[in-house]
Amino acid sequence: MLGNFSYCNPTRLYFGDNSLEYLNSELKKYGKNVVLVYGGGSAKKNGIYDEVVEILRKSGKNIAEISGVMPNPTVEKLYEGIEIARNHNVDLLLAVGGGSVCDYCKAVSVSVNCDEDPWEKYYINFEEPTCEIIPVGCVLTMVGTGSEMNTGSVITNHKSKLKIGHVFADEKIMPRFSILNPKYTLTLPHYQMVSGIYDIFNHICEQYFSGEDDNTSDYISEGLMKSLINSSRIANRDSQNYEARSNIMWTATWALNTLVAKGKSTDWMVHMIGQAVGAYTDATHGMTLSAVSLPYYRFIMPYGLAKFKRFAVNVWDVDAAGKTDEQVALEGLDAMESWMKELGLVMNITDLGASEDMIEGIANSTLILNGGYKSLNHEEIVQILKQSL
Amino acid sequence: MLGNFSYCNPTRLYFGDNSLEYLNSELKKYGKNVVLVYGGGSAKKNGIYDEVVEILRKSGKNIAEISGVMPNPTVEKLYEGIEIARNHNVDLLLAVGGGSVCDYCKAVSVSVNCDEDPWEKYYINFEEPTCEIIPVGCVLTMVGTGSEMNTGSVITNHKSKLKIGHVFADEKIMPRFSILNPKYTLTLPHYQMVSGIYDIFNHICEQYFSGEDDNTSDYISEGLMKSLINSSRIANRDSQNYEARSNIMWTATWALNTLVAKGKSTDWMVHMIGQAVGAYTDATHGMTLSAVSLPYYRFIMPYGLAKFKRFAVNVWDVDAAGKTDEQVALEGLDAMESWMKELGLVMNITDLGASEDMIEGIANSTLILNGGYKSLNHEEIVQILKQSL
Numbered sequence: 001m002l003g004n005f006s007y008c009n010p011t012r013l014y015f016g017d018n019s020l021e022y023l024n025s026e027l028k029k030y031g032k033n034v035v036l037v038y039g040g041g042s043a044k045k046n047g048i049y050d051e052v053v054e055i056l057r058k059s060g061k062n063i064a065e066i067s068g069v070m071p072n073p074t075v076e077k078l079y080e081g082i083e084i085a086r087n088h089n090v091d092l093l094l095a096v097g098g099g100s101v102c103d104y105c106k107a108v109s110v111s112v113n114c115d116e117d118p119w120e121k122y123y124i125n126f127e128e129p130t131c132e133i134i135p136v137g138c139v140l141t142m143v144g145t146g147s148e149m150n151t152g153s154v155i156t157n158h159k160s161k162l163k164i165g166h167v168f169a170d171e172k173i174m175p176r177f178s179i180l181n182p183k184y185t186l187t188l189p190h191y192q193m194v195s196g197i198y199d200i201f202n203h204i205c206e207q208y209f210s211g212e213d214d215n216t217s218d219y220i221s222e223g224l225m226k227s228l229i230n231s232s233r234i235a236n237r238d239s240q241n242y243e244a245r246s247n248i249m250w251t252a253t254w255a256l257n258t259l260v261a262k263g264k265s266t267d268w269m270v271h272m273i274g275q276a277v278g279a280y281t282d283a284t285h286g287m288t289l290s291a292v293s294l295p296y297y298r299f300i301m302p303y304g305l306a307k308f309k310r311f312a313v314n315v316w317d318v319d320a321a322g323k324t325d326e327q328v329a330l331e332g333l334d335a336m337e338s339w340m341k342e343l344g345l346v347m348n349i350t351d352l353g354a355s356e357d358m359i360e361g362i363a364n365s366t367l368i369l370n371g372g373y374k375s376l377n378h379e380e381i382v383q384i385l386k387q388s389l
Numbered sequence: 390m391l392g393n394f395s396y397c398n399p400t401r402l403y404f405g406d407n408s409l410e411y412l413n414s415e416l417k418k419y420g421k422n423v424v425l426v427y428g429g430g431s432a433k434k435n436g437i438y439d440e441v442v443e444i445l446r447k448s449g450k451n452i453a454e455i456s457g458v459m460p461n462p463t464v465e466k467l468y469e470g471i472e473i474a475r476n477h478n479v480d481l482l483l484a485v486g487g488g489s490v491c492d493y494c495k496a497v498s499v500s501v502n503c504d505e506d507p508w509e510k511y512y513i514n515f516e517e518p519t520c521e522i523i524p525v526g527c528v529l530t531m532v533g534t535g536s537e538m539n540t541g542s543v544i545t546n547h548k549s550k551l552k553i554g555h556v557f558a559d560e561k562i563m564p565r566f567s568i569l570n571p572k573y574t575l576t577l578p579h580y581q582m583v584s585g586i587y588d589i590f591n592h593i594c595e596q597y598f599s600g601e602d603d604n605t606s607d608y609i610s611e612g613l614m615k616s617l618i619n620s621s622r623i624a625n626r627d628s629q630n631y632e633a634r635s636n637i638m639w640t641a642t643w644a645l646n647t648l649v650a651k652g653k654s655t656d657w658m659v660h661m662i663g664q665a666v667g668a669y670t671d672a673t674h675g676m677t678l679s680a681v682s683l684p685y686y687r688f689i690m691p692y693g694l695a696k697f698k699r700f701a702v703n704v705w706d707v708d709a710a711g712k713t714d715e716q717v718a719l720e721g722l723d724a725m726e727s728w729m730k731e732l733g734l735v736m737n738i739t740d741l742g743a744s745e746d747m748i749e750g751i752a753n754s755t756l757i758l759n760g761g762y763k764s765l766n767h768e769e770i771v772q773i774l775k776q777s778l
Contacts, residue, residue: 002571002635004405009398015652016393182391216616216636220643223612227605247393247605250652254609263404263639 002215002263005140007256011149012177015250017242019179020051020139026177027059030135031091032365034061037082037105038096039069043141048186052096052139064088066108069097072156072163072282073104075119080098081108082118085134095138095175098196099145099285102138103165106153106173109134123155123164133170138178143185143249144196144286146203146256148178156279161365163279164273180253182246190239194343195286197232197248201225202289203255209307210265210371221260222314224251229315229339234262236343273381276365283352290345291352294337295387299380301329304373308332349388359385391604391652398646400538401566404639406631408568409440409528415566415709416448419524420480421672423450424473426494427485432530435576441485441528452777455497458486461545461552462493464508470497471507474523484527484564487585488534489673491527492554495542495562498523512544512553522559527567531709532574532638533585533675535592535645537567545668552668554660569642570637574675579628583732584623584675586637590614591659591678593643598686598696599760610649613640618704618728625732656761659685662770665754672741678728679734680741683726684776688769690718693762697721738777748774 014022027034034056043049056063066081085093085108095105111118113131121127121189140148147153151168185193208221228251234244254260273296281288301308309325312318312332320328337347346352354362363381376384395474403411416423423445432438455470474482474497484494500507502520510516527537535541540557547730574582597610617640623633662685663677671678690697698714701707701721709717709754726736735741743751765773 002404002632002639004407006401006403006411008401012395012397014395015391022395213632214619214636215632216613216620216639216643219612219616220609221612222615223608223610224605224610226654227608230603231605243391243602243604246652247603248606250391254605254648259643263635 001272002217004264004288007258007262008171009149009174010171011174013149013253014177014181015180015182017181023052023055023139023179025061026057026137027061027092032060032062033064033089034094035064035066035088035090036094036096037066037069037081037101037108039098039101042187043096046184048096048139048184050279052094054180056094058384062088064090069101069104071100071284073100073280074109075155075157078104078107078111078118078155082111085112086373091343093134093136095136096141098140098142099147101297102136102140102147102175103145103155105136105151106139106147106151107155107169109136109175110168119155122166123157123257126166128169129173133172136175136245137152138175140178140180140249141184142188142192142196143198143252146200146252148175148180149253149257150160150174152256154275158279160362161279163274163275180249182242182249185245185249186240186242190344191364193235193239193285194232194345195284197228197235197286197343198290198340198345199286200248200252200255200366201228202286202293204228204260205293206271207264207266208259208311209300209304209373210267212306213264215264217260217262217264224255224260225253225315232343243353265371268369269372269376272367272369273362273384276362277349277352279353279365280358280362281349281353287346287352288349290340291347291349292384292388294333294340294347295384297333299384300372300374302326305329349385354389356386356389393605394651396647396651397560398538398563399560400563400713402538402569402642403566403645404569406570406572409444412441412446412528412554412568413568413764415526416445416450416481421449422453422478422480424453424455424477424481425483426455426458426470426490426497428460428487431576435573437485437528437530437573439482445483451477453479458490458493460489460673461543462489462496462669464544467493467496467500467544471500474501478731479523482523482525484525485530487529487531488536491525491529491536491564492534492542492544494527495536495540495557496527496544498525499557499562508544508546511555512546515555517558518562522561525564527564529567529569529638530573531577531581531585532566532641533588535641537564537569538642538646539563541645543664547668550668550750552664553756554664569638571638572632572715572768574634574638575629575631579733580673582624582628583621583734584673585641586617586624586675586732587679587729587734588675589637589641589644590617591651591675591682593617594682594686595657595660596650596653596655597700598689598762599656599692601695604653606649606651606653613644613649613778614704614778616640621732622728636732654760657758658761658765661756661758662751662773665751666738666741666743668754669747669751670738670742676735676741677738679729680736680738680762681773681777683722683729683736684773686722688773689761689763690722691715694718696762738774743778745778
């Protein structure tokens with residue numbers, strides 16, 4: 001059954017190989033002072049930075065910059081960006097990058113006019129903003145997080161070894177517009193591409209593997225997973241395949257813009273464990289998820305057997321004839337494992353720099369949620385992490 | 390491949406058995422003068438009218454009414470409503486009903502401040518509004534059209550025997566908010582319920598059966614179709630099953646809010662033929678679609694064989710082993726026919742009051758689009774209509 005919910009996703013999306021053409025018309029809606037936010041230089045190398053700056057200049061904008069936003073944006077970087085945005089009297093934060101840059105912009109957007117410490121307020125206490133929120137626009141250059149059409153924002157605090165995501169309630173924190181050009185993703189290294197693909201897949205899994213009821217959301221999830229599996233195989237063989245990359249980009253947006261979670265419970269424990277691994281290793285987000293996923297899903301499978309069987313049949317085309325439910329469910333996870341290995345995903349946390357002596361700390365840093373088929377205790381998280389080594 | 394597109398669907402949806410509780414907070418966003426728009430009295434019989442009026446009164450609104458909006462709203466009714474809305478100096482049009490009432494409100498919303506004839510401007514010349522648009526809100530009591538989250542509006546002109554839908558470009562014409570309570574649909578007669586279900590299914594088909602490329606939209610469509618088939622069978626056996634009705638309601642919204650058409654071509658010829666049948670018979674919309682669908686799809690199937698095969702396998706679980714593509718495709722359509730008969734849908738236009746002597750006229754009233762697998766000429770439409778008798 002679909003539980004009660006509300007839905008409002010007003011982000012305006014421009015999708016396609018001409019989508020940057022629409023930036024100019026969007027810029028007209030905002031004031032003169034734009035803070036351009038980007039990462040480690042790939043936007044400069046591939047020319048997107050120059051294109052965006054030219055459009056901003058032609059629009060008569062005053063530009064300030066926050067550069068060097070790292071893959072796991074830190075709280076120190078957040079404080080730095082808030083100062084730049086305040087000093088520029090910012091009217092629009094324009095993210096040019098992937099999910100980290102977009103997440104970071106949202107964190108700045110709710111902090112510029114906030115007197116409290118944003119880390120404490122938003123990431124420790126999960127409060128909602130009470131101040132005016134600065135609009136965020138996004139030119140997406142990497143795919144996976146879905147940050148282009150949601151309110152999620154993940155910030156890392158290395159001192160306290162915490163990597164925390166806050167999914168804000170107010171849809172004003174979603175980017176007002178996002179420009180999605182699949183061509184921008186063609187230059188990504190293979191490691192980044194497949195890491196993003198697994199992030200997408202896991203977003204769907206987190207929302208799918210929860211709840212016993214029959215609902216439309218799970219059917220949409222199955223469609224998205226099948227599309228992603230198909231397109232990821234094409235992109236893995238042929239990284240310059242625009243068709244596959246465009247489908248992956250669009251699937252990423254819908255995998256995490258609240259739609260497939262509507263009216264149902266969700267899990268998110270792979271993300272919780274993965275984010276704790278990330279806080280200890282600074283590893284690429286998608287790889288932290290791939291490294292812990294199969295130990296986690298094999299552990300919880302008996303508690304959600306019907307759904308894992310459905311996953312095997314509907315997503316992986318496992319033939320159920322003459323098999324027990326458990327055999328079918330395990331074949332589904334085996335098929336998922338084959339696909340993950342085919343893509344070249346990292347399949348254990350050792351390869352990400354984690355070691356056995358970190359496990360207790362990682363487990364302590366793991367936020368325990370209770371939406372999945374099995375509520376985990378500390379010892380069970382330790383056990384899953386050991387199986388992930 | 391996903392072609393270039395933009396996407397912005399800002400309608401705020403409240404879904405669930407408590408959703409009317411949110412009407413009050415929405416009303417605060419608009420001025421005092423509300424025009425309440427409803428149909429033939431079922432909203433009064435089942436008490437929803439009284440509940441809404443009480444909320445409006447408690448909010449201190451001045452209420453005017455447009456009642457008696459018919460299942461296929463006429464251009465004369467449109468003119469009448471424009472006058473009522475103008476005289477009331479309307480701030481908000483509040484639809485309480487199904488797709489017809491919601492479609493009708495949109496037509497009024499773009500006409501109140503328009504000096505030109507709305508039928509000529511919007512439905513004959515397909516122009517966009519240049520005037521200020523009156524906001525529309527919706528309390529949905531029937532399911533099928535998706536009107537609660539799109540810009541579509543169908544108006545019928547009996548004099549010229551035309552039933553024309555305009556999908557407006559500006560998302561401001563979407564309802565600003567829609568209240569979706571599956572409980573309201575539990576009192577619908579079986580005929581209306583299954584008619585709505587087939588309308589939903591056909592909306593998906595119109596967008597699915599077009600284009601040769603692999604894309605995410607078609608995978609989402611398959612998920613929505615599978616959800617709908619499953620839930621419709623439950624609702625057909627047990628009309629009071631809230632779970633099934635909630636899934637049907639949510640599927641209806643996503644079947645026609647632009648998502649599953651993004652980046653691809655679409656067909657819409659079943660709707661064009663069905664609407665012409667409707668203009669001649671005034672039959673229930675969904676039944677005009679069910680009555681012409683199978684003759685149409687069997688006619689175009691050879692021109693889109695790969696997609697019809699995919700439909701058979703992915704949606705109807707047809708086993709393709711050892712069969713030709715054509716056999717598989719036909720088995721898919723046979724499975725669809727069995728499901729339609731199981732629901733008790735009208736399977737021919739004779740049962741809707743059409744006769745052979747009307748066919749030439751119906752074919753002449755059919756707007757010919759060219760997005761499907763086969764561009765039809767007049768003779769082919771006549772042939773399909775004869776097979777639909």
